[in-house]
Amino acid sequence: MTDGPTYGFDTLQIHAGARPDPATGARQTPIYQTTAYVFRDADHAAALFNLQEVGYIYSRLTNPTVAALQERLAALEGGVGAVCCSSGHAAQIIALFPLMGPGKNIVVSTRLYGGSITQFSQTIKRFGWSATFVDFDDLDAVKAAIDDDTRAVFCESIANPGGYITDLDAISGIAEAAGLPLIVDNTSATPYLCRPIEHGATLVVHSMTKFLTGNGTVTGGVVVDSGRFDWSASDKFPSLSAPEPAYHGLKFHETFGPLAFTFHGIAVGLRDLGMTLNPQAAHYTLMGIETLSLRMAKHVENATKVAGWLESHPHVAGVTYAGLPSSPYHDRVARICPRGAGGLFTVALKGGYEACVKFVDSLEIFSHVANLGDTRSLVIHSASTTHRQLTEEQQKAAGASLDVVRISIGIEDADDLIADLDQALNKAHG
Ligand SMILES: *Cc1c(COP(=O)(O)O)cnc(C)c1O
Numbered sequence: 001m002t003d004g005p006t007y008g009f010d011t012l013q014i015h016a017g018a019r020p021d022p023a024t025g026a027r028q029t030p031i032y033q034t035t036a037y038v039f040r041d042a043d044h045a046a047a048l049f050n051l052q053e054v055g056y057i058y059s060r061l062t063n064p065t066v067a068a069l070q071e072r073l074a075a076l077e078g079g080v081g082a083v084c085c086s087s088g089h090a091a092q093i094i095a096l097f098p099l100m101g102p103g104k105n106i107v108v109s110t111r112l113y114g115g116s117i118t119q120f121s122q123t124i125k126r127f128g129w130s131a132t133f134v135d136f137d138d139l140d141a142v143k144a145a146i147d148d149d150t151r152a153v154f155c156e157s158i159a160n161p162g163g164y165i166t167d168l169d170a171i172s173g174i175a176e177a178a179g180l181p182l183i184v185d186n187t188s189a190t191p192y193l194c195r196p197i198e199h200g201a202t203l204v205v206h207s208m209t210k211f212l213t214g215n216g217t218v219t220g221g222v223v224v225d226s227g228r229f230d231w232s233a234s235d236k237f238p239s240l241s242a243p244e245p246a247y248h249g250l251k252f253h254e255t256f257g258p259l260a261f262t263f264h265g266i267a268v269g270l271r272d273l274g275m276t277l278n279p280q281a282a283h284y285t286l287m288g289i290e291t292l293s294l295r296m297a298k299h300v301e302n303a304t305k306v307a308g309w310l311e312s313h314p315h316v317a318g319v320t321y322a323g324l325p326s327s328p329y330h331d332r333v334a335r336i337c338p339r340g341a342g343g344l345f346t347v348a349l350k351g352g353y354e355a356c357v358k359f360v361d362s363l364e365i366f367s368h369v370a371n372l373g374d375t376r377s378l379v380i381h382s383a384s385t386t387h388r389q390l391t392e393e394q395q396k397a398a399g400a401s402l403d404v405v406r407i408s409i410g411i412e413d414a415d416d417l418i419a420d421l422d423q424a425l426n427k428a429h430g
Helices: 009-015 042-049 064-077 088-096 114-121 123-127 139-145 168-177 252-273 279-289 292-311 330-336 352-362 392-398 414-428
Strands: 081-085 105-109 130-134 150-156 182-185 203-207 221-225 316-319 344-349 378-380 404-408
Touching (some): 009 064, 064 081, 081 088, 088 114, 088 150, 088 221, 088 252, 150 168, 292 414, 352 404
Parallel strands (some): 105 150
Antiparallel strands (some): 081 221
16 A cells, blocks of 8 residues: 555554565565575666665665565654664664764663663763763753763653653753754554654654564564654764765765665664564564554553552552553653553552562462563563662662562453452462
8 A cells, every 4th residue: 555644543553564465466464584685687786785776685684574564663653764673772772873973972861671771871881872861850951961972862752661751842842952863762652652753753763572563472673763853954963964984975864865864774774783673573573563553552451450450459559650640640641642651560569579579479360571562461570680780779760669560561351460460469468
């Protein structure tokens, strides 16, 4: 189909990027399990390598199954293009790669997935990059953290693990005034609940490992390009605005306009960093996305019921779900993620760490795993696992203190989930 702006989300999640296979008529997108593609002749090969003609060269860069997924994600997020990657963490590096250089920094929210906090506070230092962590509810602090070497602002829409909701409108206003791109990790919300580009995001990254694939079968990531940022407005982004030495002096912004980031991400990012999504993984994610809206609506419905029930349980000290009227972020739901606050939250138990451990060990339907966004309900004690490498202060700022358990609500029967939580809470305090 031709993707028009007139199609609704439920239509796009099934049709965007997919067309009957030109060779066989296959209705479902085939898994193009191939490394390379035959050139028509030497001129065709040269045109492809010069990026004068768009086509397939080698699957480290492009692959038709992956391309269908990229087109679908761009459509769902309201972007112009997308670069699929081998994991969510790979997507974060691919997003930053053309923007950064030695001595440059990013300003990031303290409320992030634990692995992202470690990637930004430690690992990127090896590239000469650094990150300044700020409470994104303190807008003056965000402004103050930006300096001449800042190249991007980074946050999550609905933040892992606590379900905190970032005021994307306010943050994008600050980034725009500073002439910087805003990168939003939209993993926990998915484009069904939140469309960060409509709130001013320049790039949207995802761990497709989570809700997008939706059933715990794939490790994958994506960067969606809004196409809206003027990379040539300053001299801060020479990889995109000036001749790129890694691509025989090509000027990406001048040549590809709004698609500059997307082309650079593939032609230089994937080519040289090699963090490529494989076609089999792309297939599973395409299948998952076909039911994204149905799953997300049910995740939200279940999370609302379960969080509301938990909040009034005598052994529970607090529940962070932004869908609850008691949440300080409740007002942001209608504006930032109008279809609901997602399926992820933390619950603090009155018995502290000991009770959390017993609680996790006593659950029967919930799986104790280091994942979220599955059809299955999942649970984990963040402080001792996903947020283990952090200092106690970082854990607290991220919403992963010792007395809280992270819950990812699945799409099972809510009453069964509540009954399971009830018996485990009683055992934890028995
Ligand atoms: C899981 C996750 C990541 C990392 O993604 P991987 O696919 O595991 O590399 C990044 N951000 C968020 C919000 C996540 O939940």
